[in-house]
Amino acid sequence: MKFGIVGYKGRMGNEVKLLFEEKGHEFVWGYDKDGEYFSQTPELIIDFSLPEVLEKTIEFVKNFKVPLIIGTTGLSEEQLQSLKLLSQEIPIVQSYNFSIGIQLFLKVVDLLKEYIDGWDIEIVEAHHRFKKDKPSGTAKMIKECLEKEVPISSLRLGNVPGDHILYLANLGEVLTISHRALSRRAFADGVYKSANFILNKENGFYIFEDVMFEN
Amino acid sequence: MKFGIVGYKGRMGNEVKLLFEEKGHEFVWGYDKDGEYFSQTPELIIDFSLPEVLEKTIEFVKNFKVPLIIGTTGLSEEQLQSLKLLSQEIPIVQSYNFSIGIQLFLKVVDLLKEYIDGWDIEIVEAHHRFKKDKPSGTAKMIKECLEKEVPISSLRLGNVPGDHILYLANLGEVLTISHRALSRRAFADGVYKSANFILNKENGFYIFEDVMFEN
Amino acid sequence: MKFGIVGYKGRMGNEVKLLFEEKGHEFVWGYDKDGEYFSQTPELIIDFSLPEVLEKTIEFVKNFKVPLIIGTTGLSEEQLQSLKLLSQEIPIVQSYNFSIGIQLFLKVVDLLKEYIDGWDIEIVEAHHRFKKDKPSGTAKMIKECLEKEVPISSLRLGNVPGDHILYLANLGEVLTISHRALSRRAFADGVYKSANFILNKENGFYIFEDVMFEN
Amino acid sequence: MKFGIVGYKGRMGNEVKLLFEEKGHEFVWGYDKDGEYFSQTPELIIDFSLPEVLEKTIEFVKNFKVPLIIGTTGLSEEQLQSLKLLSQEIPIVQSYNFSIGIQLFLKVVDLLKEYIDGWDIEIVEAHHRFKKDKPSGTAKMIKECLEKEVPISSLRLGNVPGDHILYLANLGEVLTISHRALSRRAFADGVYKSANFILNKENGFYIFEDVMFEN
Numbered sequence: 015m016k017f018g019i020v021g022y023k024g025r026m027g028n029e030v031k032l033l034f035e036e037k038g039h040e041f042v043w044g045y046d047k048d049g050e051y052f053s054q055t056p057e058l059i060i061d062f063s064l065p066e067v068l069e070k071t072i073e074f075v076k077n078f079k080v081p082l083i084i085g086t087t088g089l090s091e092e093q094l095q096s097l098k099l100l101s102q103e104i105p106i107v108q109s110y111n112f113s114i115g116i117q118l119f120l121k122v123v124d125l126l127k128e129y130i131d132g133w134d135i136e137i138v139e140a141h142h143r144f145k146k147d148k149p150s151g152t153a154k155m156i157k158e159c160l161e162k163e164v165p166i167s168s169l170r171l172g173n174v175p176g177d178h179i180l181y182l183a184n185l186g187e188v189l190t191i192s193h194r195a196l197s198r199r200a201f202a203d204g205v206y207k208s209a210n211f212i213l214n215k216e217n218g219f220y221i222f223e224d225v226m227f228e229n
Numbered sequence: 230m231k232f233g234i235v236g237y238k239g240r241m242g243n244e245v246k247l248l249f250e251e252k253g254h255e256f257v258w259g260y261d262k263d264g265e266y267f268s269q270t271p272e273l274i275i276d277f278s279l280p281e282v283l284e285k286t287i288e289f290v291k292n293f294k295v296p297l298i299i300g301t302t303g304l305s306e307e308q309l310q311s312l313k314l315l316s317q318e319i320p321i322v323q324s325y326n327f328s329i330g331i332q333l334f335l336k337v338v339d340l341l342k343e344y345i346d347g348w349d350i351e352i353v354e355a356h357h358r359f360k361k362d363k364p365s366g367t368a369k370m371i372k373e374c375l376e377k378e379v380p381i382s383s384l385r386l387g388n389v390p391g392d393h394i395l396y397l398a399n400l401g402e403v404l405t406i407s408h409r410a411l412s413r414r415a416f417a418d419g420v421y422k423s424a425n426f427i428l429n430k431e432n433g434f435y436i437f438e439d440v441m442f443e444n
Numbered sequence: 445m446k447f448g449i450v451g452y453k454g455r456m457g458n459e460v461k462l463l464f465e466e467k468g469h470e471f472v473w474g475y476d477k478d479g480e481y482f483s484q485t486p487e488l489i490i491d492f493s494l495p496e497v498l499e500k501t502i503e504f505v506k507n508f509k510v511p512l513i514i515g516t517t518g519l520s521e522e523q524l525q526s527l528k529l530l531s532q533e534i535p536i537v538q539s540y541n542f543s544i545g546i547q548l549f550l551k552v553v554d555l556l557k558e559y560i561d562g563w564d565i566e567i568v569e570a571h572h573r574f575k576k577d578k579p580s581g582t583a584k585m586i587k588e589c590l591e592k593e594v595p596i597s598s599l600r601l602g603n604v605p606g607d608h609i610l611y612l613a614n615l616g617e618v619l620t621i622s623h624r625a626l627s628r629r630a631f632a633d634g635v636y637k638s639a640n641f642i643l644n645k646e647n648g649f650y651i652f653e654d655v656m657f658e659n
Numbered sequence: 660m661k662f663g664i665v666g667y668k669g670r671m672g673n674e675v676k677l678l679f680e681e682k683g684h685e686f687v688w689g690y691d692k693d694g695e696y697f698s699q700t701p702e703l704i705i706d707f708s709l710p711e712v713l714e715k716t717i718e719f720v721k722n723f724k725v726p727l728i729i730g731t732t733g734l735s736e737e738q739l740q741s742l743k744l745l746s747q748e749i750p751i752v753q754s755y756n757f758s759i760g761i762q763l764f765l766k767v768v769d770l771l772k773e774y775i776d777g778w779d780i781e782i783v784e785a786h787h788r789f790k791k792d793k794p795s796g797t798a799k800m801i802k803e804c805l806e807k808e809v810p811i812s813s814l815r816l817g818n819v820p821g822d823h824i825l826y827l828a829n830l831g832e833v834l835t836i837s838h839r840a841l842s843r844r845a846f847a848d849g850v851y852k853s854a855n856f857i858l859n860k861e862n863g864f865y866i867f868e869d870v871m872f873e874n
Binding site: 171 | 563564566568570573595597598599600601602603604611613614615616617618
Binding site: 172173174175196197199 | 817818819820841842844
C-alpha cells in the first residue's frame with residue numbers, strides 16, 4: 015500500500031514508517047513541522063503527532079478522501095467529536111494504545127474474571143524511573159476490566175519500557191498473566207494491523223479493540 | 230452436603246476430605262484398603278484411589294444411587310467405557326487433572342491462539358527432580374491446544390510441585406501465561422467445584438472442562 | 445548420629461525428624477507436651493517448640509551434656525542471655541530463620557551493594573493471605589542489608605509459602621535476585637547443616653550465618 | 660574529560676558518545692569509515708569498530724599517547740598480542756562484554772558455587788529470533804563459572820535483547836539470579852566506568868573484570 019504519515023519525523027511516526035517499509039509498502043506522503051513531503055497520493059494516512067495538528071490532519075484526509083489511523087494522545091472531547099463527525103465520510107481507527115499484547119491481555123482478563131471469585135488478585139507494573147504517574151494507565155485499565163478493588167504495586171526501575179503482571183491465586187495455585195513491552199515497535203505492529211483492517215472498511219469510527227477482535 | 234470418599238486415607242483422598250470439612254460438609258462414608266467406614270448414606274462419592282478398586286466403587290455408587298466424581302489415574306479404556314455406561318444411571322465427573330488454574334490456562338490458550346500468527350512461542354515447565362517423564366503431561370496439553378509445533382524446555386528443580394509458562398512474542402512485546410501449583414490443594418478445590426456442579430445434574434458423563442465452563 | 449527433638453510432634457519438629465531419618469540418622473529421644481520419649485541418649489538436641497519450654501530444654505541439655513540447635517521463635521532478651529550463658533558449657537546454634545537460600549540471598553546482597561550506586565532498587569515479597577505483618581521480616585532483613593531506603597511491595601496471594609525478589613536496575617539492564625520457599629523443608633535442611641556443624645565444635649554461641657559461612 | 664571514538668558513527672560508538680556527552684564530557688576527536696574528525700586532542704580513545712581497523716587505532720593511540728578502551732569483537736590472537744604489546748606504553752581496557760550487570764552476575768555465581776553441592780542447577784537464556792548461536796556466549800560463561808555440567812535451555816522470542824536466568828534449587832527452596840538487558844545502553848555504562856578507571860592507571864592490559872572489582 016501507499017501510505018502517508020502526519021508526524022513522520024517524530025519517534026513514533028518514524029517507527030511506523032520503518033515498519034511499513036520493511037513490510038514492502040511505500041511512504042508517499044508526509045507532513046511534519048517543517049512542511050509537507052509529496053511524491054504520490056496515499057491510500058491511507060496515519061497520524062502520530064500532537065493535538066494542535068488535528069485540524070490540519072482532518073483537512074488532508076478530506077482532500078485525499080482516504081482512511082485515517084490516529085494515535086495522537088491527549089485529544090480533547092471536542093476533537094474526538096470532530097473525528098466522529100469525520101468518520102461519516104471516511105473510516106477511522108482511533109486509539110491511545112496500539113499494543114496488540116495489551117489488547118490480548120485485557121481480553122484474557124475479561125475471560126478469566128468470571129472464574130476467580132474468592133481468589134486473591136494483585137497487579138504489579140514496572141516502568142522506567144522517568145515515568146511520573148503511578149500507577150500506569152494500563153494497570154488502571156486492567157483493574158477496571160476486573161471490576162474489583164485490586165491493589166496495584168508500582169515499581170520504578172531504570173529504563174524498563176513497561177511490564178504489567180496480573181497475579182491470580184487461590185489456595186492451591188497461582189495463575190499469572192504478564193506483558194512486557196520491548197520498544198515502540200509493539201505499537202507500530204498494532205498500527206500495521208489497523209492499516210490492513212481499515213483499507214476496505216465502510217465509513218465509521220473504530221477503536222483498536224475492533225481491529226483486534228471484530229470480523 | 231454429606232460426602233463419601235473411596236481412598237480416604239490416601240494423600241489426595243485425605244486432602245479432599247480436609248477441604249470439604251473446612252467448607253462445613255460432613256464426611257459420612259469412606260472406603261479404603263482396610264475396609265469400610267459408615268456413619269450415614271452419602272449424597273455423593275469421590276474416588277481418588279487405584280484402577281483395581283474401580284469395580285468396587287461402581288458397586289457402591291449403584292447401591293447408594295448417588296453421583297460420582299472420579300480422579301483415579303491410569304484407568305483402562307474398558308474402565309472408562311464402564312464408567313460411561315454407568316453414567317446412564319447416575320451423573321459422573323471424570324478427570325485426570327482437577328486443577329482449576331490449568332483449565333483456565335488452557336481456556337486462555339484457546340482464546341489467544343487465533344491472534345498469534347507469526348509470533349514466537351515457547352513453553353517452559355519446571356518440576357521436582359523426581360519426575361521421570363519429560364516434558365510434563367500438562368505441557369503437552371498446552372502444546373496440543375496451540376495446534377502447533379512448539380519447543381518445550383523442561384527444568385528439573387528440587388521439589389517444585391509444578392510450574393508451566395507459555396511465552397508468546399512478536400517483535401515488540403512478550404505476553405506470558407504462567408501457572409504454579411503450590412500443593413495438592415489445587416486439585417481438591419477442583420473436586421469441590423465438581424461436587425457443587427454434579428449434585429443437581431442429570432445423568433451423564435462430564436469432564437472437568439464441563440464443570441468449569443458449561444452452564 | 446543419634447538425635448533428640450524438643451517439640452517433635454509439632455510441624456517443624458516433625459519435618460526435622462523426617463529429614464534426619466531420611467538421611468539415615470536415628471531419633472532416640474523426644475519431648476513434647478504429652479511427655480518424654482526415651483530410647484537412647486542423644487548426641488545432640490534440636491528445639492523447635494515454644495519460649496515457655498526453654499527452661500525445660502536447658503535442663504535436658506545440661507543433663508545430657510550435648511550440643512543444642514534452637515529455632516524456637518519469640519525468645520525474650522533474658523532467654524537469649526540464658527542461652528549465651530549456657531553456651532559456655534555446650535555449643536549452641538540459635539537462629540530465627542534456618543533457610544539456606546535466604547542466607548545465600550543476604551550474602552549476595554552484601555556482595556552487590558557496593559556496586560549499585562545510582563541504581564534503582566525495589567523489593568517485592570509475596571506471601572499467603574493469612575500472613576498478617578507487612579512487609580515480611582525477611583524483606584526487612586534484605587532492606588537492612590542494603591543500608592538504604594528501598595520501597596517494599598507486599599503481595600498477599602493465596603497460599604504462597606514465601607517469595608522474595610530484589611530488583612536492581614541501571615538504565616541499561618535489570619539484575620534480579622529471587623528466593624522462593626517451597627515448604628518447611630527449606631528450614632529442616634538448614635537445621636541438618638547446623639547439626640553437622642555443631643557436633644565437633646567447641647563450646648560457644650553460634651548463629652546460622654556462622655554455620656553457612658565460617659570454616 | 661575529552662574523549663575520542665574510533666567508529667563513532669556506528670551503533671555502539673554512537674551510544675557511547677551520547678552517554679559520555681550526557682555525563683558532561685566532550686567529544687573532541689573521531690574516526691570512521693569516511694575519515695577523521697578533529698577538534699582537540701582527546702584524553703582517551705574508545706574503539707568500537709572492526710578488527711580490520713585495529714592497526715589504525717594503534718597508530719592513533721601511539722600518536723596521542725592516551726589510554727585505550729577497546730570493545731571491538733572478533734579480534735584475532737595476533738591482534739590481542741599486539742594490544743598486549745601496546746599496553747607496555749599505554750593503559751588498555753579490553754573486553755567483549757562491557758555489561759556491568761553480567762559482571763555482577765558472574766561474581767554472584769562465583770560466590771554461590773561453593774554452597775550448592777547437591778542442588779539442582781538450570782540455566783535459561785532468551786534472545787531475539789535473529790540470534791543464530793545456541794546457547795548464548797553469556798550462558799556459556801555462566802556455566803563455565805559454575806565448573807559443572809549444567810543444562811542450558813535456549814528460548815528464541817521476538818526481539819528480546821537478552822535474558823539470562825540461573826535457577827538453583829534444593830528440596831525446600833529455589834534461588835534465582837536473573838539478568839535482563841534492555842538495550843546497548845547497558846554496555847555504554849560499562850565503557851564509562853572503564854574510562855574513569857583507566858584515566859590515572861599505569862600502563863598495562865586490563866579487562867572489564869578489573870574495572871569492576873579491582874581497587
